[in-house]
Amino acid sequence: MTTSAIYNRLPGAGVGTNKARFAQIFKRMQRHFEHDYNFVPLTFDLSYEADSLKRHMNAHKGKKTYILKPHNGAEGCGILLVQQYKQIPAHTFAQGYIAQEYLSNPLLLDGKKFDLRIYVMVTQIGSYPEKQPVAFIADEGLVRLCTEDYARPDASNLHNLLSHLTNFSLNKLSDKFVNSEDLDAYNIEQSSKRPLSTVLNQLKEEQEVDTDFLFDQISEACEKSLLAMQPYSLIEQEFQFGGRWNERKGDCFQILGFDIFIDSNLKVWVLEINDHPSLNILLCKEGPTSLLKFPSEVDKFIKTKVVGDAIKLMRKKKFRQDRTQLPEHGCWRRILPSGEEEDYQTFAKAKYLYERLLNRKGVRNMTLTCFGKLCKTKTLKAKITRV
Numbered sequence: 001m002t003t004s005a006i007y008n009r010l011p012g013a014g015v016g017t018n019k020a021r022f023a024q025i026f027k028r029m030q031r032h033f034e035h036d037y038n039f040v041p042l043t044f045d046l047s048y049e050a051d052s053l054k055r056h057m058n059a060h061k062g063k064k065t066y067i068l069k070p071h072n073g074a075e076g077c078g079i080l081l082v083q084q085y086k087q088i089p090a091h092t093f094a095q096g097y098i099a100q101e102y103l104s105n106p107l108l109l110d111g112k113k114f115d116l117r118i119y120v121m122v123t124q125i126g127s128y129p130e131k132q133p134v135a136f137i138a139d140e141g142l143v144r145l146c147t148e149d150y151a152r153p154d155a156s157n158l159h160n161l162l163s164h165l166t167n168f169s170l171n172k173l174s175d176k177f178v179n180s181e182d183l184d185a186y187n188i189e190q191s192s193k194r195p196l197s198t199v200l201n202q203l204k205e206e207q208e209v210d211t212d213f214l215f216d217q218i219s220e221a222c223e224k225s226l227l228a229m230q231p232y233s234l235i236e237q238e239f240q241f242g243g244r245w246n247e248r249k250g251d252c253f254q255i256l257g258f259d260i261f262i263d264s265n266l267k268v269w270v271l272e273i274n275d276h277p278s279l280n281i282l283l284c285k286e287g288p289t290s291l292l293k294f295p296s297e298v299d300k301f302i303k304t305k306v307v308g309d310a311i312k313l314m315r316k317k318k319f320r321q322d323r324t325q326l327p328e329h330g331c332w333r334r335i336l337p338s339g340e341e342e343d344y345q346t347f348a349k350a351k352y353l354y355e356r357l358l359n360r361k362g363v364r365n366m367t368l369t370c371f372g373k374l375c376k377t378k379t380l381k382a383k384i385t386r387v
Contacts, residue, residue: 006314010254012237013122014275016229017256019098020045020071022272029228032346037228039221039269042101046093053099057085065102065153068092069272079165081158102164103269104152107207107262109143109199113150115166116196116260117142117277119306120222121332123253123314123323125233128348133341134323135226136313136332137219138306141196142299147174168193172283179283180298193298209266217268222258223335225270227344234348253314255279255306279303305331 016022023043030037044053046068057066068080068088081102082088088099106113119138126133148163157163162174171177171192180191188198203209257277261269281299284291309330319326327334 005250006311007250007252008254010122010125010252011240012125012233012235013254013256015232015236016225016273017275018071019043019069019073019100019272020047020096021232023098023100025228025232026225029224029344033344036344037224039224039267041103041269041271044099046088046097046099050093054085065104065158066099067102068097068099071096071098077169079161079167081153081161081164083153083155083158100271102153103261103263105264106150107203107264107266108150109145109202111149112146113164113166114143114145114199115271116199116218116258116262117144118196118218118222118258118260119277120226120256120258120335121253121310121313122226122256125230125237126337127234128345132324132337133226133230134334135223135336136328137222137335138309138331139197139215139333140302140305140331142302143194143196143199144168144171145192145194147171147176147192179296183297183301188298191298193296195298195302214262214266214268217266218260219333219335221260221268221270223338223341224344225258225273226336227341230345231348231350251314251320253310255310279307 016025023040023045026037026040027043030040042056044050044056046053053066057064062083065081065083068078068082070078073079078097080089080092082099108114118141121136121138122134123136124131124134144166146163146166148160150163151157151160153164162171162176165171176192178190178192180187180193185198188194189202200211200215203214204211254275255277257274259271259274261271263269281295281303282293283296283299284293286292309332313326313329313332316326316329323334324337
């Protein structure tokens, strides 16, 4: 790393992007903060929670739907929908899959299911209590719509993935996929991919949704997600740098992609987090002899803004040493520190107290199991609240 360089990767920032790890982290937070961390669907890791999943599915007797995803899957590859335990393919138990409860009451747009890709930039993971985590949320994002009208899942339509999955990589293959060739308001509102600002305006005008409150919910869910991942990010960072992260040169940041679902009650859910969200602005189309590539005006509008403003933010020398003093820049608005993160830093406090007890910096030799047990100790819990 050179002194003046800016790197678009922040070691440790992507610890929650593996779907199994994501579920594990949030289950732990839900045990401590049941009502504050209720924005992630119930998830089972088939590698070791198959029996729990079976009991859960049998208790609901096929009335609930579950979406099966590979731990490190992307672009909709390997995704399946099931309603009964016997429908789960044998290979998913050995190849690393999670089963996530399918949210069957989506807020609809033009009769179709949709989700949001929200961009969050992390510039500092932070280490309690010396440094605070620093993160920004973009006020522009990407909305992806299914190409088939939504119908509540049942045995007759589980196979119709274009009605249930919003993944662009799947829906772009449909002859019903609509690409906006310009940024004309009418054309964008008919497109299968739309800017977040366009959709928020549609929801406000057509369904009278309080979009300011909705975006505040989204920001809060992203903020709490980053706080949940913080101690694990620190452990990963210390492991990669041998405890010498503070001796690095250069400046790091990372843009994460949060996949957000909104249900018919206007509740916000975090489905997963991506540490390599697509920043591609090209669409591929079959030509006479080969694939033709041409810019997607919607992607170009969103992603050049997100990336361009991120680079400009990182280049502001005045705030380079302390971005906690930078409230916003361009499309980016700071969400951490917010002044409310203290209540959710139970694990960060436990890590800090552990280091003080051992008079040693870094927890590279402590396993996650030991770390979890440490946080559950009654006497330690009392001390943590006073740290």
